[in-house]
Amino acid sequence: MDHKKQKRHMIDGFFVISLMLVFVLSALSVIAIGASIYKRNVSDMASNYSHRIGSAYITEKIRQNDVYGAVQVKHVFEENVLVMTQDINGTLYDTYIYEYDGYLMELMARNDISDFYPQSGQKILKISNLEIEDASTSLIKVIISLENGVDESLYIAKRSIPNK
Numbered sequence: 001m002d003h004k005k006q007k008r009h010m011i012d013g014f015f016v017i018s019l020m021l022v023f024v025l026s027a028l029s030v031i032a033i034g035a036s037i038y039k040r041n042v043s044d045m046a047s048n049y050s051h052r053i054g055s056a057y058i059t060e061k062i063r064q065n066d067v068y069g070a071v072q073v074k075h076v077f078e079e080n081v082l083v084m085t086q087d088i089n090g091t092l093y094d095t096y097i098y099e100y101d102g103y104l105m106e107l108m109a110r111n112d113i114s115d116f117y118p119q120s121g122q123k124i125l126k127i128s129n130l131e132i133e134d135a136s137t138s139l140i141k142v143i144i145s146l147e148n149g150v151d152e153s154l155y156i157a158k159r160s161i162p163n164k
Contacts, residue, residue, distance in 0.1 A: 051146060054104055054146070054152065055152050057104070057124060057125070059156050061095070061097060062084070064084075065086055066158055066159055066160045067086075070084055070160070071083075073132050073134045076096065076098070077100070081096050081132065082097040083096055083097075091110060091111075092110070092111035094108070095107070096109070096121065098121070098132075099129060100121065102147070103124065103126055104124040104125040106121055106122050107121035107122070127147060128147050130142070130143070130144055139155050140156045140157075140158065141153070141154075141155055142154050
């Protein structure tokens with residue numbers, strides 16, 4: 001009878017160990033699947049962020065400075081650049097939005113300064129190309145080429161009207 005008891009205890013121990021092994025393998029599988037889903041979501045969010053941030057940034061800058069005659073497209077740094085002029089305490093300042101060395105850049109300088117360098121600006125977002133042009137007197141066309149090869153094209157309306 002003792003012999004049967006020992007076999008039974010051995011099977012009980014094996015069952016408990018195998019049950020724990022199944023539990024551990026199930027937990028590891030759930031963690032691996034969750035990590036895979038998390039990694040994919042982070043990648044999608046990063047792609048979505050870079051896809052939208054450039055156009056949102058330029059649109060918001062134009063909206064902030066939308067005073068009649070203050071938002072213009074000028075040829076600076078041998079390319080078309082978005083230039084927004086604002087009066088701060090009686091001094092005119094220009095904010096330049098442009099592409100330089102693979103980045104969307106912003107540079108703010110006094111209006112009367114004509115010699116400055118494009119590398120002086122603040123890096124905003126990594127891009128491969130930026131095209132800005134006047135589509136009409138009240139419409140600016142912007143094409144942003146992201147580093148992943150996606151082109152985003154948008155038209156931004158200037159809502160300001162001339163003072164009468």
